[in-house]
Amino acid sequence: MAKVLMKGNEAIGEAAVLAGCRYYFGYPITPQSELPAYLSKRLPQVDGIFVQAESEVSAINMVYGAGSAGARVMTSSSSPGISLKQEGISYIAGAEVPCLIVNVVRGGPGLGNIAPAQSDYWQATRGGGHGDYRTIVLAPNSVQEMADMTIEGFELADKFRNPVLLLSDGVLGQMMEPVDLPEPKDYDVNSKKWALGYTGKDKAERNLCSSIFLDVDELEEHNWHLYQKYQVISDLFSKGEFKDFAVEEHLCDDAEIILVGYGIISRILKTVVEKCRKRGIKAGLVRPKVLWPFPTAVMQRLAEKTANFLVVEMSCGQMVEDVKLAVNGKKPVYFFGRTGGTIPSDFEILNEVDKIVRPD
Amino acid sequence: MKPQFFDSSAPVTFLIGGTGAGKTELSLNLSAWKSSRFDQVSLVDFDIVNPFFRVRKLKEQIEKLGVKIIFPDRRVANGDIPGLPAAAWGAVENPEVTVVCDIGGGEPGLRPLGRMKELADQRDANVFFVINPFRPDFSTLDKIEENFYHMSNLSAMKADYIVANPNLSGETSKELFLEGMQTVREFSKKSGVKIAFAVADSVLASELKNSQVQVPEFFRWQDDLIFAIKRYWDIPWQFGDLSTY
Numbered sequence: 319m320a321k322v323l324m325k326g327n328e329a330i331g332e333a334a335v336l337a338g339c340r341y342y343f344g345y346p347i348t349p350q351s352e353l354p355a356y357l358s359k360r361l362p363q364v365d366g367i368f369v370q371a372e373s374e375v376s377a378i379n380m381v382y383g384a385g386s387a388g389a390r391v392m393t394s395s396s397s398p399g400i401s402l403k404q405e406g407i408s409y410i411a412g413a414e415v416p417c418l419i420v421n422v423v424r425g426g427p428g429l430g431n432i433a434p435a436q437s438d439y440w441q442a443t444r445g446g447g448h449g450d451y452r453t454i455v456l457a458p459n460s461v462q463e464m465a466d467m468t469i470e471g472f473e474l475a476d477k478f479r480n481p482v483l484l485l486s487d488g489v490l491g492q493m494m495e496p497v498d499l500p501e502p503k504d505y506d507v508n509s510k511k512w513a514l515g516y517t518g519k520d521k522a523e524r525n526l527c528s529s530i531f532l533d534v535d536e537l538e539e540h541n542w543h544l545y546q547k548y549q550v551i552s553d554l555f556s557k558g559e560f561k562d563f564a565v566e567e568h569l570c571d572d573a574e575i576i577l578v579g580y581g582i583i584s585r586i587l588k589t590v591v592e593k594c595r596k597r598g599i600k601a602g603l604v605r606p607k608v609l610w611p612f613p614t615a616v617m618q619r620l621a622e623k624t625a626n627f628l629v630v631e632m633s634c635g636q637m638v639e640d641v642k643l644a645v646n647g648k649k650p651v652y653f654f655g656r657t658g659g660t661i662p663s664d665f666e667i668l669n670e671v672d673k674i675v676r677p678d
Numbered sequence: 679m680k681p682q683f684f685d686s687s688a689p690v691t692f693l694i695g696g697t698g699a700g701k702t703e704l705s706l707n708l709s710a711w712k713s714s715r716f717d718q719v720s721l722v723d724f725d726i727v728n729p730f731f732r733v734r735k736l737k738e739q740i741e742k743l744g745v746k747i748i749f750p751d752r753r754v755a756n757g758d759i760p761g762l763p764a765a766a767w768g769a770v771e772n773p774e775v776t777v778v779c780d781i782g783g784g785e786p787g788l789r790p791l792g793r794m795k796e797l798a799d800q801r802d803a804n805v806f807f808v809i810n811p812f813r814p815d816f817s818t819l820d821k822i823e824e825n826f827y828h829m830s831n832l833s834a835m836k837a838d839y840i841v842a843n844p845n846l847s848g849e850t851s852k853e854l855f856l857e858g859m860q861t862v863r864e865f866s867k868k869s870g871v872k873i874a875f876a877v878a879d880s881v882l883a884s885e886l887k888n889s890q891v892q893v894p895e896f897f898r899w900q901d902d903l904i905f906a907i908k909r910y911w912d913i914p915w916q917f918g919d920l921s922t923y
Contacts, residue, residue: 321846321849322812322813322817323698323810323813323847324813325698328814349730494847495847496812496847496848
């Protein structure tokens, strides 16, 4: 297909259709409303179903239902709306139902504002709902990746029977860039043997998708089963087939300082790295493209040889904790953040680098 | 036959079209261009829908050019509450003022425009429909046709002219521009609505003109009138300043 000029929110919508998603349930909220608006027009064209639910809570439970039936299904919202969905996400993770959840992050806590932010990192990677569970968290940094990771998100969700969260922000959702959209994929709604809707010939018993295990032994067994699945996912992302998909390293080999940032911040950090190099500071960049599982192994390896780490986020410091856990006290890990909708400039970040590398 | 160009001295200009057609960039440049020719120029930010990338974010930059920006009360200016600036009516009504109205927000943004219609007719407003044939909703002749009439109806305004804005942001080559122009020309021919001018950013415009352009400026290129513009939202992190997102 020829390139088109799209907003990040629209690119997610079109990519979902190309991935075979035919069900969207959601509720509008700035700055992600272009996504439901796009799908409300687009899904009927491909015999899909778009429902604007009466609330985020309803929407996520509709996702639970459609996912249990074997469909490719998604929902989206922005921070306060994602908070409302947390109960449903916990149920979905417990029942091992694949789905895609998009968070176009805005400022918080509470109603906050509609400007871009990265302050939902903890909620996304630790699980904002109750119980021992994990969601795979993808962090695009361009409109192209909004599309690519949407498609990859559906694949990962199905592969691991797990909810996948696409963690974006207001700028990525709203900005426009050229996008190269892939060819549509065929998706067979009757391909999941565990699904309620499965009607294959080898089907003998009725399926059940549930997160309720009243017997203590059964629940403990289920908890350890989930835990083991999360371990498998972690291993695949740190040393297996998704290793290159999970993290981008840029000029790290000879770096005296490594900047760490995800999403839109990583684009600014790339400019900072270039400017540092022009000024004789050997800077590098690590961009986690997958936030859970976090690229711990990469950070551990780099901590052996790199002197300093500077984590930059549009929050008061959330991912920095994962970097510190990985670096494990071997090297100093510094932090610089802006919040409330302000996006740090390359100039501000350069100043921080100077303070660390050239303290006098 | 040479195309007929629009009357650039028209006192009131409305820019309508689909989301992401390039109306806001055009409104910034058009009002800057007009401010070098007319005493009082106002730019009305009518974007009641999209809270990002709105004219009001560039208030200081634009006011330095001598353009007055009109947008809703500052207490709600950063909100996602639809609000029409009352001062817009005053500006459009005032015969002393040259006005450019940026009607953002796609379909829902166009609806309130009907309230402006009577006033717009009184001042012989120029209504421009901006088309970027590289946007998915305008990528074929059929899609342009459907959305052009649908959106014109929503706004209750009849588009006097088309503004062709074929671009893929920073990836716009001359070939791509010409390919896009072809699509827009076909629609213009079919609909009978003339193309007032085509938009090109400073890089492309300099290539077409074969010399450095002074943005914003109009120049003739082959059979077309080209409006060379400065890109205010140019990939901002390259310059390290996304504070105006």
